[in-house]
Amino acid sequence: MNSCPLCGRASLFFFYQDKRRSYLRCNHCHIVVVPPEYLLCAEAEKSVYDQHENDPQDKKYRRFLSRTFEPLIALLPDDAKGLDFGCGPGPTISVMAEEVGLLVSNYDLYYHNTPEVLEHYYDFVTITEVIEHVADAKALLTRLDSLLSSGGVLAVMTSRMVDAGAFGQWYYKNDPTHIRFYSIETFEWVAHHFDWHLEIVDRDVVFFHKK
Numbered sequence: 001m002n003s004c005p006l007c008g009r010a011s012l013f014f015f016y017q018d019k020r021r022s023y024l025r026c027n028h029c030h031i032v033v034v035p036p037e038y039l040l041c042a043e044a045e046k047s048v049y050d051q052h053e054n055d056p057q058d059k060k061y062r063r064f065l066s067r068t069f070e071p072l073i074a075l076l077p078d079d080a081k082g083l084d085f086g087c088g089p090g091p092t093i094s095v096m097a098e099e100v101g102l103l104v105s106n107y108d109l110y111y112h113n114t115p116e117v118l119e120h121y122y123d124f125v126t127i128t129e130v131i132e133h134v135a136d137a138k139a140l141l142t143r144l145d146s147l148l149s150s151g152g153v154l155a156v157m158t159s160r161m162v163d164a165g166a167f168g169q170w171y172y173k174n175d176p177t178h179i180r181f182y183s184i185e186t187f188e189w190v191a192h193h194f195d196w197h198l199e200i201v202d203r204d205v206v207f208f209h210k211k
C-alpha cells in the first residue's frame with residue numbers, strides 16, 4: 001500500500017503493530033490506516049454488523065446519537081431535509097428526526113441499499129460510526145460532498161485518535177471492521193481539501209459546513 005486512501009499521496013509510513021494487524025500513518029493528512037491485506041471481505045464484514053443490535057427504541061443508543069443529533073437540529077431550519085448515510089440495520093436518526101418533524105432518508109450499503117436517495121441534495125447528512133469502516137476515504141467524502149446543498153452540514157460521528165502515543169491502548173482500533181482512524185489534524189485536512197468549515201462539537205462529533 002503506497003498511496004494514502006484519503007489524500008492520495010505516497011506518504012504512508014509504519015505506525016503501529018499489534019497482535020492482529022499493522023497500521024500505517026500518512027505524514028501529510030495524518031490518517032491512520034490498516035493495510036489492504038487485513039480488510040475483511042464484504043460477507044465477513046456484514047456478519048460483524050449483523051451483531052450490532054441498533055434499535056431506535058434503545059434509550060442508550062438514542063442518548064449516544066443525541067450528542068450528534070441535538071447540536072445538529074439546533075442549527076437547522078424547520079423544513080430541513082436530511083440523509084442518514086450508513087444508517088445500519090436499525091435506522092434511528094430518521095426516527096429521532098421524525099419525532100421533531102424533520103424528514104430524513106436512510107441509506108446503507110448493506111441494509112438500506114436504495115441508490116435513488118443518493119441522487120438528491122440534502123441540507124444535512126449524518127454519518128455516525130461509519131467513516132472508520134470505509135476503505136476508500138476520499139471517494140466516501142467526495143460522495144458526501146456531492147449530497148450536500150450549499151450551506152449544508154455534514155455531521156460525522158467517529159472516535160478520534162487523540163494521543164498517537166497511546167494508540168496501543170486505544171480500544172477503538174481493536175474492532176476488526178475499524179480500518180481508518182481520524183484525528184483533528186485529519187479533519188482539518190478534509191475541511192481544507194473540500195473547502196468546508198470544520199466545527200468540533202464533541203469528543204467524537206464534528207460538523208463540516210459546506211459554503
Ligand SMILES: [Zn+2]
Nearest residue numbers: 004007026029
Ligand atoms: Zn494522506
Ligand SMILES: [Zn+2]
Nearest residue numbers: 129130132178
Ligand atoms: Zn465503528
